[in-house]
Amino acid sequence: MAALRARKTNNEADQPSSPVLRFGADKPLKLDAGTLLSPFQIAYQTYGTLNDAHSNAILVCHALTGDQHVASTNPVTGKPGWWEVLIGPGRIIDTNRFFVICCNVIGGCLGSTGPASINPATGKPYGLDLPVITIRDMVRAQLMLIDHFGIEKLFCVLGGSMGGMQVLQWASSYPERVFSALPIATGARHSSQNIAFHEVGRQAVMADPDWHGGKYFEHGKRPEKGLAVARMAAHITYLSEVALHRKFGRNLQDREALTFGFDADFQIESYLRHQGMTFVDRFDANSYLYMTRSMDYFDLAADHGGRLADAFAGTKTRFCLVSFTSDWLFPTEESRSVVHALNAAGASVSFVEIETDRGHDAFLLDEPELFAAINGFIASAARARGLSL
Amino acid sequence: MRQASAHDPEKLQTFRIAIMRQEKGPTMSVNRAQRVDLEVVAGLIPPQSRVLDVGSGDGLLLELLQETKQVDGRGLELSQRGVNECVARGLSVIQGDADTDLEFYPDKGFDFVVLSQTLQATRNPKLVLDELLRIGNRAIVSFPNFGHWRVRLSLFVQGRMPVNDDLPYSWYDTPNIHFCTIRDFVNLCDELGATVEKATALDGNGQKIGLSMPWWFWNFFGQQAVFLLKR
Numbered sequence: 001m002a003a004l005r006a007r008k009t010n011n012e013a014d015q016p017s018s019p020v021l022r023f024g025a026d027k028p029l030k031l032d033a034g035t036l037l038s039p040f041q042i043a044y045q046t047y048g049t050l051n052d053a054h055s056n057a058i059l060v061c062h063a064l065t066g067d068q069h070v071a072s073t074n075p076v077t078g079k080p081g082w083w084e085v086l087i088g089p090g091r092i093i094d095t096n097r098f099f100v101i102c103c104n105v106i107g108g109c110l111g112s113t114g115p116a117s118i119n120p121a122t123g124k125p126y127g128l129d130l131p132v133i134t135i136r137d138m139v140r141a142q143l144m145l146i147d148h149f150g151i152e153k154l155f156c157v158l159g160g161s162m163g164g165m166q167v168l169q170w171a172s173s174y175p176e177r178v179f180s181a182l183p184i185a186t187g188a189r190h191s192s193q194n195i196a197f198h199e200v201g202r203q204a205v206m207a208d209p210d211w212h213g214g215k216y217f218e219h220g221k222r223p224e225k226g227l228a229v230a231r232m233a234a235h236i237t238y239l240s241e242v243a244l245h246r247k248f249g250r251n252l253q254d255r256e257a258l259t260f261g262f263d264a265d266f267q268i269e270s271y272l273r274h275q276g277m278t279f280v281d282r283f284d285a286n287s288y289l290y291m292t293r294s295m296d297y298f299d300l301a302a303d304h305g306g307r308l309a310d311a312f313a314g315t316k317t318r319f320c321l322v323s324f325t326s327d328w329l330f331p332t333e334e335s336r337s338v339v340h341a342l343n344a345a346g347a348s349v350s351f352v353e354i355e356t357d358r359g360h361d362a363f364l365l366d367e368p369e370l371f372a373a374i375n376g377f378i379a380s381a382a383r384a385r386g387l388s389l
Numbered sequence: 390m391r392q393a394s395a396h397d398p399e400k401l402q403t404f405r406i407a408i409m410r411q412e413k414g415p416t417m418s419v420n421r422a423q424r425v426d427l428e429v430v431a432g433l434i435p436p437q438s439r440v441l442d443v444g445s446g447d448g449l450l451l452e453l454l455q456e457t458k459q460v461d462g463r464g465l466e467l468s469q470r471g472v473n474e475c476v477a478r479g480l481s482v483i484q485g486d487a488d489t490d491l492e493f494y495p496d497k498g499f500d501f502v503v504l505s506q507t508l509q510a511t512r513n514p515k516l517v518l519d520e521l522l523r524i525g526n527r528a529i530v531s532f533p534n535f536g537h538w539r540v541r542l543s544l545f546v547q548g549r550m551p552v553n554d555d556l557p558y559s560w561y562d563t564p565n566i567h568f569c570t571i572r573d574f575v576n577l578c579d580e581l582g583a584t585v586e587k588a589t590a591l592d593g594n595g596q597k598i599g600l601s602m603p604w605w606f607w608n609f610f611g612q613q614a615v616f617l618l619k620r
Contacts, residue, residue: 320476339483340493348461350476351483353469372477380479 002035013284014118016043016111017075018068019149029106029141032297033131039120042145043111044103047071047087050149056387057151058093059142059312060102061159061166064234064291065283067110070102071095075111076282085366092375097387098155105166106141106288107133112209115214117288126286131161133290135298136164139169155385156178156378158182160363161330162291168338171295172300180318180381182374185327185363187334188308188341189299194329197237197291201230205285216287227285229274236273240326240359244268250275295336301341308341315342318384319349320377322363323372329360416507425595426531429615431504433529433587434458441465441495441524443517444507448475451482463499465490488512491520498524505531506613509565512540515577522583522620531615534590536570536608555593555612571608578618587617 021042023029028038045068050057056243060070060083067074071081071088087093088099089385104112107130114133119126146154157170157178164186171181190198205211212219234246248268252258255265264270304310319342323335330354342349356362363370427450434440436458442451445464448471452459464482466472475482487504488511497592504517509532511517521528525555532556534540550560558565569577571590578585590598590611598611607614 182465318481340490343483343490343493344495344496346498348463349480350481351484352473352476354473355469369473369477373473376477376479380481381481 007314010227011316012076012111013114013116013287014111016104018043018045018111019110020044020246023144027144029137031131031145031344032134033137033139035131037106037113037131037137040106040113040141040256041058041111041117042103042106042113044068044101044143044145045070045072046100046102047100050099050151054149055153055155055385056097057101057146057149057154058100058156058158059146059154059168059170060087060100060104060132061138061142061157061163062105063161065156065162065279065288066163067108068102068104069110071100072214074282077278082266082364085364086371092115092371093378096192098235101145101149103142103145105133105138105291105294107138107287107294109284109287114284115290116217116284124215125217126342127217128286128289130286130290132297133294135165135294136173136303136312138294139166139173142166142170143174143177153179154254155179155387156180156182156381158184158374159186160184161186162295162361163206164330165295168300168311169298171315171317172303175312175315175317179385180316182320182322182377183338184322184370185324185330185335185360187330188301188338189310190295192333194237195296197234198296200233202289204229204233205289206335208285211285213290216285222280223285224280225284227280227288228273230288231279232253232272232276235272236359237329238359240328242326242355242357243359246357308337309344312342313345315345317347318377318381319347320373321349323349323351323353324358324360325353325355326357327362394467396459407593413427424449424506425591426505426613426615429589429597430503430529430531431457433615433617434460434501434503436460439498441499441502443491443502443504443521444510445471445475445480445482447471448478448480448482450503450505451475452478455480485583487517491517491524493520494520494524496523497526500526501529502527505529506531509568511567514569515581518577518583519581522581523616526619527586528583528618529615530574530618531613532569532574533565534571534608534611534614535568536572537593537612538583538609539612541609550570571611571614572604574614574616578616581620583618583620585616586619589615591615 024039028036029040070079070083089096104110106109106112107114109116109285115126115130157167161169164183167181171178205223205226208223210221211223251267253264253267253270300311301308321335323332339351436438437462442464445466451462451464454462465485469484472482472484502521506512590607591613593612
């Protein structure tokens with residue numbers, strides 16, 4: 001089953017079930033690494049209908065291991081879209097009203113060009129021959145997709161975590177193309193601690209003998225153990241100590257007593273092992289390296305002489321930032337520093353911190369206060385944009 | 390009011406009812422039923438202005454200004470609950486502290502900066518007022534007058550700190566740590582080099598006190614005061 005799914009992941013990387021936009025040699029993607037990526041492709045999903053004025057488009061940016069299947073069944077896992085609690089017909093982001101676009105980022109593994117895609121120069125998967133991709137590269141590619149749809153100005157760009165970084169990058173790089181921006185549980189840079197966790201994950205992948213220097217497909221292998229460990233470590237950072245203890249405590253897994261061995265005695269161990277195992281079924285190990293690296297490299301202030309406010313100078317975009325009290329990956333202070341920079345830039349900005357013990361992952365969950373904030377912000381932006389209710 | 394204002398009386402009446410209906414919340418440092426000062430504040434702001442409301446509470450003033458004056462309004466509010474409620478209602482509000490977070494705003498970034506019934510709850514009123522005058526082309530400040538005769542009477546006759554509908558807290562649990570009188574405030578404005586462009590005093594019934602009255606009269610009978618300042 002796992003092998004079958006693995007093949008499916010690989011297929012989705014090159015022949016996705018999503019619509020694909022292909023850019024030939026005439027339209028290369030300029031990369032921050034200093035090279036051009038060409039040809040390349042973007043796999044995307046859309047929901048709803050673009051209105052005549054092209055003014056009702058919302059771009060959703062996905063997180064580290066997310067994909068374009070934001071509001072429809074994921075073809076690899078068979079599970080509902082990752083933000084269906086928020087987006088869909090009659091939902092807070094109502095697809096009867098808005099045209100919602102979500103694309104797999106460059107460097108991903110669900111159909112947009114990434115390390116698992118076939119390198120046309122060699123006929124083999126890119127592996128580590130793909131240049132390192134940055135958040136700005138992802139956004140540059142998304143812009144080409146938006147141009148393809150003939151959308152002059154996005155009504156809203158939103159996303160959480162790595163998706164939130166893309167939102168900030170959009171607002172900074174293309175302020176005139178973004179009417180409103182909703183970055184959630186994110187920051188304008190990746191902290192040292194966050195880089196540290198990512199490095200642990202990458203080292204776990206690369207320490208797996210099945211990784212083969214990134215050329216595992218050619219050896220008919222996949223570094224599943226290493227990637228699973230990476231996911232286990234990362235997953236802890238998405239939760240909070242309080243929530244973990246409430247959910248698992250020191251409960252034992254299917255046993256009456258400690259076994260004095262190294263099986264998964266505790267429920268939390270069993271839970272993490274399960275998280276690791278299911279993750280490798282749906283995600284490419286090299287893509288994980290690229291995704292984590294893109295976040296590590298993100299530092300919006302550094303791109304503007306160290307002054308974050310300059311990243312948003314003169315912006316007319318309406319912003320709403322959201323953070324969660326128990327998020328220790330992107331603590332509230334990270335959002336607050338963005339808010340202060342936006343204040344200094346004279347921007348229109350709202351900022352809510354939501355009290356929850358569900359940690360970083362709260363942005364993906366059914367959080368009524370989050371939905372109330374998004375609803376209020378979108379409704380008022382829609383009024384300002386002249387979109388009928 | 391020392392100058393006629395051009396606000397919509399019908400909307401303001403609706404607003405007054407809205408204020409009266411609000412229960413006393415944790416975000417306000419004075420009794421909300423007495424927030425008639427907001428009407429006076431709103432009357433000072435021309436349409437389409439850029440307004441920052443410092444201590445925006447549950448967003449009543451911002452909402453009024455957006456509906457009746459189409460202002461570009463922003464809020465800064467200490468209570469996270471107040472902020473979340475405001476954002477859910479589509480207002481542009483952030484959580485922050487008037488004592489520490491005003492420094493992030495650029496010089497003259499707003500036409501008006503409003504501080505209504507919050508000055509007395511700040512740790513450093515002088516610094517806050519200085520920041521308001523820096524950020525806004527004009528500052529509007531409203532505050533409860535500690536020189537009001539009932540306050541004086543409470544101290545003089547009973548020897549007690551006043552507790553009444555307008556100032557509902559006991560001395561030990563009040564968020565209001567820096568009360569001042571109208572005269573004290575005028576002196577502070579002088580110290581900061583601010584010009585008083587308009588001033589209004591409201592009596593215990595929320596009625597404006599006559600324009601022709603001298604300062605000592607305002608200071609004695611004004612329960613609340615609203616100042617329009619410029620520097």
